[in-house]
Every structure is written in C-alpha cells, then in structure tokens.
Amino acid sequence: MRKRILVVDDEEGLRLLYKEELEDEGWDVELAASGEESLEKLEGDAIDLVLLDIKMPGMDGVEVLRRVKERWKDLPVILCTAYPHYKHEFGTWASDAYVIKSSDLTELKQTIRDILGKRQ
C-alpha cells in the first residue's frame, strides 16, 4: 500500500512543490496550510508521516508536534525549518527527524525513506 504523507506549510508554493516531488517518489500526499488544518486532516485520514514547518502563523509547528505526539504517539513527524539553531531548542526533541529547508530535497526524501522503511 502506498504510504500517505501530510505536508503542513503555510506557503502555497512550497506545498505544491513538496506534493509534486514526493508524489514522484511514489508517496501519496495530503496538504494542510496551517497547524489547525493539519489536526483536522489527521482526525480524518490515515496518515503515515507528517512533514511539519515550524514557523507558521497561528498554531506553530512545535505546538502541532506536541498535540500530535499526545494523540498519536507513534506517528512519525519530521520538522522543517529555516533556522538551523532550532535544533537545540526545547520542544523539538520529540520529533523523529529535523531537516533544514533547502531547495535540494535529497536529504528530506532520504529521511522520509529511512523513517517509513523502519516502520514497515
């Protein structure tokens, strides 16, 4: 069965980019434009992995991460951000991986592959 990834990012361009690139890799992609929307989607669909932007207006990624891990302890979450130094900050430790945003998506795809592979 194809794995389903939920991409959460407030920038429309990036949502489109992630969707197309990840679909090319053979995954199904769901999109959410905000933290709130991502939680709604998670209630409805069966999701295998969440790709989460940290910096979003409204509920930010760290808060979404906290709520996701409260309800779906085993659902893997990858945090994406432009700030390399978030890495050391409290609150991000609970994520399964941490990726710095880059136009080269190789690292991101590899991280997704690793995590999904482990759970098969």
Next chain:
Amino acid sequence: MGYDIIEKVTELSLSGLRLDAKLARAARFILDALPYEQCVFYILDPDGKAFVKRAFAGVDKALICSYGATDGLPGLVKKKKGPVEAYKLDTASTVWEGVNDAGLKGYKSALAYPLRDKETFFGVVYLKSARKASLSKSKRRTLGIIALQASSFIKCADLAESHERIHRDLLKIEERLASSEKLMALGDMAATLAHEIRNPLLSIGGFAGRLKKHLGPGSPGIPYVEQVLKEVVRLEKLMNGVTGFIKDSAVSLKPDDLNGIMEEVLALFDDEFKAHNITIQRDFSEGAMGVAADREQLKIAFDNLIVNAIQSMEHGGALRISTSHEGGRAVVSIADSGGGIEPGNLGYIFNPFFTTKTHGTGLGLPITNSIILRHKGLIEVENNPGVGVTFRVTLPYLRQLRSAC
C-alpha cells in the same frame, strides 16, 4: 618675604600651566628670593636610571642636561635622602666630597634639595652661586616648602597623565563595544532577513529542479535552468551562514570544560589535518578549565577559527592550540603558520561578508565574534605577516568547575 614666595608658588600650583612652565616660573621666583644665580629642576625618569633637566632659570653656565641616577650632587641627594650643600674654595674644581659633578665648575657654593613625597623620590632642585652663599634657617625652611610644592606639581602632572591615559583607553573600549553592539543588531536583522528569503528561495530552486526534469535531457533550456539552480545553492549557503548569528535568547550557558570542548572540536578535523599535512601541537592546561558555555555554539566559534587556519595552510604547516588560565580568564590561543593576514585587510576581517577567498562567505569571523561576545568573552588577533596568525579567545574563568571535577 618668605611668605611672599610661598604665596606665589602656591598660586602657580592652581594655574593651568603645564609642568615645565610651572617649574620654570618657580625657579625664577627662587632666584629672585635667594642669593643664587642658577636654579635647575632635575626629574628622575620613569625607569629611575637618570636625572633629566625639566626646567631652569638664571645663567646657563655649566648647565648640565642630565645625570646618571647615582652621579653628581643629584645622585648624592638621592643617596642621602636629604639636602646636600657644597662650598668650594677652588671654583675650577668639579669634585666635592669625592663626588664629581661637572655642574660645579665655576661655582663656589651649591645647594640641592630633594623633590619627593612620602613614598616617591621625584628628583632634585639644584641651586648654584659663584659667590659664597649661605641661607638663614628660615630661608632653608622656605626652600624646603617650595621643594615640597614642586613635588606636588610633578605628582599632579603624573596623575593627570595617567588619568588621560585611562580616559583614552576607556574611549577605545567604548568604541569597540559600540561596534560589537552594532554587529549584534546587524546579525539579528540578517537572521530575520535570511529567514524571509529562504522560503522563496526554496520555491525557486525546487521548481527550477522540477522544470529541469520536465525539459528532459538534451533540451536547450537545461543550461539556463542549471544556472538558476547553481545560484540558488550559492544563496542558500550564504543564508545558512547568516542564520548563524543566533539570537541572544539562544545561548544557554552551563558550566563546562574548555579543554574538553577544544578536544572535541579538534577531533572533527583529524582527517583534514592529515590531508593537508598539518601538524598539531596541543598545549592544554592541567585538569579541567571551567567556563560558562553554550557548548554547541562555542564549538561553532572554534570550528570557524580552525577552518580558517586550515585554509591558510593548504600545503602544510603547524597549528598550535593552547589553553591557559590567566588572572581570572580562561584563554585559548590558536596559532597557525599560514602566512598571516595582509596588514591592509586586518581592520576588516570581523566585518560580515569580508572575504579574500573565492568561495568564502565572510561570515566565519563575525559569527565567531558574536558567539564569543555572548559568552562575555573577547577575541584578539595577533598578526605576523609572512609567518602566521594567532587568534586569542578569552572567556571568564569558572572556579567552581575545578572543585566539582
């Protein structure tokens, strides 16, 4: 009459005149009041090796510019720690009480008084006369008081000078502080800007990548798209550097061992040192070296310095890393043999984006500087053009760690 001169000299002490002018006028007043023809103020130079003439009044016969610290009547005054008086019958002679003093030539009597306060001997006031001069007890006392006042002129001038020096140093420190504050503000601004730029950049690069896939191999559009991709990668690298200017809140200081941090940083470079034929010399202090550190950030700071050192020694060299504890500060120095920095560039190396390297971003040193500053530390450069550079980082030393370890 005795009070007259004391009053005049006291007025002098309140004047804004410079030391030499004050002493010259005091010399004039002394000659007006006492039966001598020459009055010279000699001051012992700062290293105590010689008496140097600072001011004089009267005739310039046998006027000596300087004496060794143990020579002539001034030397005798210093030795005796009191006034010395000379009477000679033979005016041609330059020797008195076994002391040779060319200044005595042509004079019959001379009188030298010490200039000093409780702790310090400043010099002498030296009076000469071609006739036989003798002073009453009260005139001697008056002269004693004037010598004291002249001593206070000298002391005031010394104090004023050190006050001025401290003031100058303070201005320099203030200037440095202001520029480091500016740098931090600039850093914060750059970090925000970098973040705002990163998402659009990711979008540009990501879609250019998709466009490349759609064009397919052999398409004439490929080189254009590749150029776009190359530039995006370059900008992203720059942005990664800029976000290295980390916000204040991000430093969390914990007691740590600086020697341990340095070992960890050095271990990352083992292969590179070998690859570039660089020999490492470690001069670490005994035991642990306590500092309040944000370990990850300090590692970035030292990492940048070592990368620079390696880049300056691509074809081999020696890197010396030492740590020591100097008066309440923990000191790390990183010395390379990479030929040093061009003197004309030295003033710019801490400016963001200053680089002499083809692929440098010029952010290594400003990032290091801002991290060190956030640790309440200081970074200094000692440049030996043609030889190498030593970067010295000092951080506040934590004593507690020592007992805890």
